[in-house]
Amino acid sequence: MVEILRTVAALKARVQEWKAAGASIGVVPTMGALHDGHLSLARAARAGVDRVVVTIFVNPKQFNNPDDLKKYPRTLEADAALLGTVGVDAIFAPDPAEVYPPGFATTISVSGVSEPLEGAHRPGHFDGVATVVTKLFGMTRADRAWFGQKDWQQLQVVLRLVADLNLKVEVVGAETVRDADGLALSSRNARLSEEARGIAPSLYWALQSAAGDIRDGEPLDEVLEEAREAVLGAGFDKIEYLELRTAAMLDPMTRFDAPARLLAAAWLDGVRLIDNIPV
Numbered sequence: 001m002v003e004i005l006r007t008v009a010a011l012k013a014r015v016q017e018w019k020a021a022g023a024s025i026g027v028v029p030t031m032g033a034l035h036d037g038h039l040s041l042a043r044a045a046r047a048g049v050d051r052v053v054v055t056i057f058v059n060p061k062q063f064n065n066p067d068d069l070k071k072y073p074r075t076l077e078a079d080a081a082l083l084g085t086v087g088v089d090a091i092f093a094p095d096p097a098e099v100y101p102p103g104f105a106t107t108i109s110v111s112g113v114s115e116p117l118e119g120a121h122r123p124g125h126f127d128g129v130a131t132v133v134t135k136l137f138g139m140t141r142a143d144r145a146w147f148g149q150k151d152w153q154q155l156q157v158v159l160r161l162v163a164d165l166n167l168k169v170e171v172v173g174a175e176t177v178r179d180a181d182g183l184a185l186s187s188r189n190a191r192l193s194e195e196a197r198g199i200a201p202s203l204y205w206a207l208q209s210a211a212g213d214i215r216d217g218e219p220l221d222e223v224l225e226e227a228r229e230a231v232l233g234a235g236f237d238k239i240e241y242l243e244l245r246t247a248a249m250l251d252p253m254t255r256f257d258a259p260a261r262l263l264a265a266a267w268l269d270g271v272r273l274i275d276n277i278p279v
């Protein structure tokens, strides 16, 4: 059984012991409802540092939609069993009041890279992410932290804040884990109906096809429009964005002339799915 720590004081005490013994510490921040994508991060951490903490905290500050926060799956027992198979050292699963006690008044806000795409469609989301991630780094005193590339923009925001605040944690971005049909693993996939689950991988395949066309030098506007049509034609209800951006700063691109990322967010069956791939 993996030890579950519910308070900041308990986590700090455990971390203090590990540090005193000279151990390196890794953290895998999650919101729970763990799937193979999370487990691959935990396995990478297990192989990379002496002590691994997986944090499980559905962070209210990063939800701009109260309904989404309410519906977010909370499956601590099942998550702990899965993490037991990886052999992590501790789970930190605090209540919101433990992370944000009365009087809490600080927000970490990363400008620039956090503003387009997810930032534009989910106001306040990255302030919530940056604030909680900074706190988790502080509480765990982690030497290394693992994040998934599925949340590509989040990864860039975290890299920016670590550089800007001179945090000593090394951030590792791990490849997106996909089902055999291409769908990126996400805790939200469980909310798709059987029919929608069949449609969902078309987002990834539209991105793949567009990436190929962009590399072949086809006109960017046309390629992106075709990809949007393919996603809607496959049965998605709405696209929030499907764009080519510079890989690190996420600046808009009118031509493919620098390392780039294709990123998309779209709605299917009442579920918001995101995905991205390198070009």
Ligand code: PAF
Pocket: 029, 030, 031, 057, 059, 062, 129, 132, 133, 151, 154
């Ligand atoms: O990617 C997530 O699950 C969350 O945004 C994170 C990094 C755990 C912060 O709450």
